[in-house]
Amino acid sequence: MRYGFIQDHATTYPVRLMCDVLQVSPSGYYDWRERKESSRSQENRRLLKAIKDIHTRSRETYGYPRVHRELVAQGDACGRHRVARLMRQGGIKTRMSRLWQRARMNRRPECTEDNKLQWQFTAAQPNKKQINRVREQLFLI
Numbered sequence: 183m184r185y186g187f188i189q190d191h192a193t194t195y196p197v198r199l200m201c202d203v204l205q206v207s208p209s210g211y212y213d214w215r216e217r218k219e220s221s222r223s224q225e226n227r228r229l230l231k232a233i234k235d236i237h238t239r240s241r242e243t244y245g246y247p248r249v250h251r252e253l254v255a256q257g258d259a260c261g262r263h264r265v266a267r268l269m270r271q272g273g274i275k276t277r278m279s280r281l282w283q284r285a286r287m288n289r290r291p292e293c294t295e296d297n298k299l300q301w302q303f304t305a306a307q308p309n310k311k312q313i314n315r316v317r318e319q320l321f322l323i
Contacts, residue, residue, distance in 0.1 A: 185211050185214040185215070187204070188200045188201065188204065188206075188211055189211075189215065197211065226268060229258065229268055230268050230271075230272050232253060232256070233249055233253070233265060234272065236249050236252045237249060237269075237274050237276075242276060242277045243276055244276065245276045246269050247262065249265055250265045
């Protein structure tokens with residue numbers, strides 16, 4: 183993190199000054215700059231690309247459990263939590279399909295049932311509701 187900051191601002195400020203301010207050694211920075219990428223981060227980069235591909239093919243509806251299942255089916259050995267972390271770091275989020283949203287809404291009784299009593303509410307004053315005479319007549323019967 184610190185070394186990346188130094189590398190990003192090396193053209194603006196002297197490297198040795200930034201190393202002193204960030205309390206790192208200049209030799210450590212130069213060693214970091216010449217070091218190869220670790221095998222773990224290379225594997226994470228490859229997995230993230232595969233995750234994005236699976237996520238795109240699913241029309242962005244797969245979450246980490248399904249993406250993990252797909253990766254295992256393809257022969258990639260990785261854990262669920264690693265897939266979840268990579269998706270989170272990569273900014274990959276699932277979208278809820280419109281059919282699912284409609285199905286959720288239709289399950290609510292107030293959306294599916296008809297208003298059989300035809301209740302009409304009128305406001306006589308602010309924050310006061312009065313029910314029309316239709317309701318009063320129903321309960322008198």
